Amino acid sequence: MKTTRVLLALAGAALLGGTAGAKAAYPDRPIHYVLHVSPGGATDVMARKIGSVLQKMLHEPVVVENRPGGRGASEMAVLTTARPDGYTVGAVTSSHIAEFHQTLRRYNIGSISWIARMVSEPYLFVVRADSGITSMKGLAAALRKDAGKMVVSGFIRGSGANIAWEMFMKAAGLPSTDARWVPYNSVGRGVTAILGGHGVATVAYYGLVKDQVAAGKLRILGVMAPKRLALLPNVPTVIEQGFAVPPEWDQWRGIIGPKNIPPALQAKFAADVKAALDSPEMQSFIKHDSLVYDYAGPAAFTAFAKRQDVLTAAWLKKLGFTK
Numbered sequence: 001m002k003t004t005r006v007l008l009a010l011a012g013a014a015l016l017g018g019t020a021g022a023k024a025a026y027p028d029r030p031i032h033y034v035l036h037v038s039p040g041g042a043t044d045v046m047a048r049k050i051g052s053v054l055q056k057m058l059h060e061p062v063v064v065e066n067r068p069g070g071r072g073a074s075e076m077a078v079l080t081t082a083r084p085d086g087y088t089v090g091a092v093t094s095s096h097i098a099e100f101h102q103t104l105r106r107y108n109i110g111s112i113s114w115i116a117r118m119v120s121e122p123y124l125f126v127v128r129a130d131s132g133i134t135s136m137k138g139l140a141a142a143l144r145k146d147a148g149k150m151v152v153s154g155f156i157r158g159s160g161a162n163i164a165w166e167m168f169m170k171a172a173g174l175p176s177t178d179a180r181w182v183p184y185n186s187v188g189r190g191v192t193a194i195l196g197g198h199g200v201a202t203v204a205y206y207g208l209v210k211d212q213v214a215a216g217k218l219r220i221l222g223v224m225a226p227k228r229l230a231l232l233p234n235v236p237t238v239i240e241q242g243f244a245v246p247p248e249w250d251q252w253r254g255i256i257g258p259k260n261i262p263p264a265l266q267a268k269f270a271a272d273v274k275a276a277l278d279s280p281e282m283q284s285f286i287k288h289d290s291l292v293y294d295y296a297g298p299a300a301f302t303a304f305a306k307r308q309d310v311l312t313a314a315w316l317k318k319l320g321f322t323k
Contacts, residue, residue: 026086026268030061033255034090036075038068042289043253047091049285050118053276071103072096080111084261086269089115092256094160097305097312101322102158109305113261116273117254117296117304119286121205123164123224125238126191129217131200136222136241139201140172147178153199154190156183158321160251161190161203163312164224166319171243194218205251206231207290224249231290246311252294254301266298 033051037043044066051062067074075090082088092114100108127133133142143150155161162181169176182199184190190202191209195217206229212218222238223229226247238245255273257266274295276282286293296304316322 027060030063032088033062033064034075034078035066036072039066050276071099076107079258082258084258086265089255089257092254094251097308101313101316109309113257114302114305115255115257115266116270117301119291120250120252120294122250123203125221126204126209126218127201128194129219143178151180151199152201153182153193154202155187163315164203167245171245270297
């Protein structure tokens with residue numbers, strides 16, 4: 001085992017170049033960027049965007065490969081069998097950690113290298129503007145008054161959005177049965193449902209509701225984040241409204257790779273990812289898509305993933321999805 005670690009470290013040093021001032025050897029061929037989703041969705045679009053920026057910076061192709069299937073199983077099969085040489089990386093979202101406790105139990109957060117977190121999308125608590133509810137406390141009061149009657153239209157049970165709702169219910173001292181969570185197969189369809197009168201509230205992302213909020217059809221009550229968002233400075237957090245929800249529960253996107261990528265090589269690629277995120281092209285993309293710049297390098301991202309793993313496991317068990 002010690003020999004293997006030494007060889008990997010030496011390989012990382014060789015890839016990064018051995019002499020001061022010399023051009024780094026890495027990368028000197030295409031990097032394959034494996035995704036767990038089909039073409040066209042938000043994760044795919046962002047991967048292709050940052051891939052194109054990285055390609056310009058690194059002067060080597062970044063080849064995006066869609067490997068949907070098995071709720072991430074196809075992607076994980078590629079990543080966990082690839083060489084840890086920096087030439088195969090993958091997309092990761094908060095959904096991966098949930099699946100490690102459900103359909104992907106053969107894997108865990110230690111099965112991969114956590115290279116860089118890029119952006120996040122905090123969960124927002126949203127109601128129809130004509131509901132008469134104007135705050136999180138007002139929402140809790142309405143739930144108490146009509147226990148079991150309020151319809152909340154949202155993503156499937158056990159999803160990040162659903163867990164966010166359950167976190168609020170617990171913080172409000174309300175049983176899950178005080179609301180009727182009606183599941184849809186996407187966050188966007190939950191938004192469409194309340195717009196159509198099939199529900200009063202939902203949990204969504206800003207990019208999915210901003211137009212309807214501007215049109216006066218929907219109202220954002222609170223954001224699930226440790227502090228207010230720059231793009232929504234007048235919307236208070238759920239925490240500041242008196243509800244002690246976990247501050248680190250949101251949807252996020254990052255880049256992972258095979259286990260045992262040498263630390264120096266991880267740091268090099270993470271720095272390249274940060275430089276790409278900091279570029280005017282990516283900053284414009286992040287703003288346009290109402291995302292939150294949320295970069296973290298290998299050490300911080302790994303520590304974050306461990307915290308998310310503990311929190312996710314606890315809530316999946318609490319909600320009856322795992323034993």
